[in-house]
Amino acid sequence: MTLAALTDVEVDYARGRALGPFSLAIQPGETVALVGPSGCGKSTALRLLAGLEAPGRGEVQRTPGLGETAVVFQAPTLAPWLSARANVTLPLELAGVPRREARERADAALARVGLSGAESARPAQLSGGMAMRVSLARALVTEPRLLLLDEPFAALDEITRRALADDVLALWSMLKPAIVFVTHNVEEAVYMAGRVVVMTKGPGRIAADVAVEGPMPRNAGFRTDPAFRATVETVSLALAQGMAA
Amino acid sequence: MRRLADFAAPWALIALLLAVWEGACRAFDVPVYFLAPPSAIAASLRDEWPSLLQAAWYTLSNALIALVLASLIAQALALTVTLSRLLERAVQPITVVLQVTPVIAIAPLVNIWAGTDHPEHALIALATIVAFFPIYSGAVTGLRSADPDLMRLFDLYGATRLQRLLRLRLPSAAPFLLEGHKVAAGLAIVGTVVSEFVAGSGKVQGLAWRILDASFRLQTAKMFAALFVLGVMGVVLYGLLELVERAALRWWRGR
Structure with a gap:
């Protein structure tokens, strides 16, 4: 059963189209990273999933009840x-x-x-x-049941970032919420997520939806694993194409 | 050594200015009704201090009553207008008119309304009007200053209006309210003194009346003595509120 889904949503702000048409379905317990260039509507997509905003067109389905969705913002x-x-x-x-x-x-x-x-x-x-x-x-x-993170580590140094990434995965394995998080950092996306959704430059659409193989939470050598490197390359390539499109 | 110099510098300047003033008065034989030398002012302070203290208390107590009234009215009104945008728009022009109209211009009118039996009612009313605005605008700004992401968090967890007000908007407003009260305290004294001048009768026994009365009799030393007490009163009140504000902000920020 799908936990939350956006179907063909479009969001317009005063300065123009911010997102869409965009579709994304989140399954219970999965970890999804949203990557894309600045201004592609990643944060908007997150607010739609949280129910904090309504789309101009399209449909938002959410099964989590009151208090079952949590958001972590860029600042604490x-x-x-x-x-x-x-x-x-x-x-x-x-x-x-x-x-x-x-x-x-x-x-x-x-x-x-x-x-x-x-x-x-x-x-x-x-x-x-x-x-x-x-x-x-x-x-x-x-x-x-649904944890949304909006560039949560952007303001932190690299060492703290990596420590927190492991912490989030450890917490995930205890409570198994579905996690959707926004990031600029491709390695972080591939490391933390079982699925990386790459968005095009704004208004954001889906450029690629890449599954990440490997154990969850990650083991110590995961960052140097050839499969990890290959996935990072795939995502980076999709990101570059999405920016050019 | 450097700290000692920092501390001593303003006092040294004051001492120097007083010495020049005293010397000039003696050297040029300035008539005492025109400019009293510091020694005469000190003598006046020594002789008149019981009545000056009484007058200072009259002015200060009326200013403090006005400050409390202004605080209650301003915060109650700010809370009311944050409930509705329309209400805020309706109230805004009136508050601005009250703020930009010089208190001295409305004082004669308020004096008529207060009547001659209770001239202190006019002082309190006028000082309240002057002290009202900084607290009101601080409260309105403060109540709107809550972090928008914290607001979203309250949305997410289905907070009620009352929860949002008590747990987010009021605490967010605290620094603005402290600043508003500090400014308002100084203005309350100014407002009281100005309306004492306008009342201009022996029925109002504040510091302004002492100055006015002494000027009618060309007692320049006494005028300076009253001015000195007024200055000290203002500085002490401001310093106290500054201390309270700093302590409260330290507590609010947690360091």
């Missing part, structure tokens, strides 16, 4: 006046989960992202990578 987007714990508790409190249970679940979610002991720290006291982990914990605390 934490409330500066709340502690890490209170930030993670927020989605549960909005859903009316009792305070004590919410607190326990938030602490468990922070422990899963390796932030035990930082529960009462404020966002300003955390490094960029740690703040992003709090943001991930907040997204996962409701145990969503």
Whole structure:
């Protein structure tokens, strides 16, 4: 059964067509990367999947109910006046989960992202990578069926990026949500996703839909595997053609 | 050493200016009703301090009452108008007119309404009008300043209007509200003093009346003494609010 699907959607903004016609179906538990040039409508596609925006034309089907979709933005987007714990508790409190249970679940979610002991720290006291982990914990605390990540690691350095990519995959293997994430980085897309969807330059359409072979979560040597390199080349080529088209 | 110099420099300049002032008054035999030397002002401060203190308290207490009133009215109105765009548009021209009209121009009118029995009502009303605007505009801007991605997150989890207001918009507005109150406090004192001048009668016993009364009698030293107290009062109030703002912002930002 399909978890969420966009069928022939088109989105127009005041400055012109942003996306489409574009179709994408997400199956439960799969990890999908959306790559494409700047301004191709990747983020718009993500907001359609989240139900945060409606398309001008076409159809959006979503099976996840209220609170079963989570979004992680490019910036950590934490409330500066709340502690890490209170930030993670927020989605549960909005859903009316009792305070004590919410607190326990938030602490468990922070422990899963390796932030035990930082529960009462404020966002300003955390490094960029740690703040992003709090943001991930907040997204996962409701145990969503659909997790959407909008260039989540773009502002981080390479080492933190790679560590977080492994963390996301480890978290995925625990809860098995479907993950859709947007990135500019082809290697990151191939490393993290079981399926890479390449978009053309804006208004975005599908240039290629590439399946990535290999174990999930990735093992240590995966980045140097010839199959990995070959997939990265395939995706890069499709991206170049999509930009020229 | 450098910090000591930084600290001492403004005081040294003040001392130098006072010395020049004192010396010039003596050297040129300036009449004391025209320009009183610092020594005469100090003597006046020493002799008059109980009545000056009383006058300062009169001005300050009215300014503080006005600040509290302005704060309550401005925040209540800002909350109301954020409920509807139409309401905000309707209210906006009136608030702008209130802001750009000089308080001294409406003071005589308000004095008539307050009547001669309660001249302090006019002071409070006028100072409230002046202090209202910075708090109101800070509140309106602040309530709209929430991070748009955090807004989306609240959408995603189906937050109610009340949850959005209490958990996102009000906390986001805090820095703007603090800044607005700091500006408003200074304006409340200005508003009080200006309307004391316009009231211009012995029934209003604030610092402005002391200045006015002393000027009628050509007691220049006493005028300077009242001005000095007024200046100190303003600086202390501003400094206190600056401290409160810094502490509150440190707490809000978490560092």
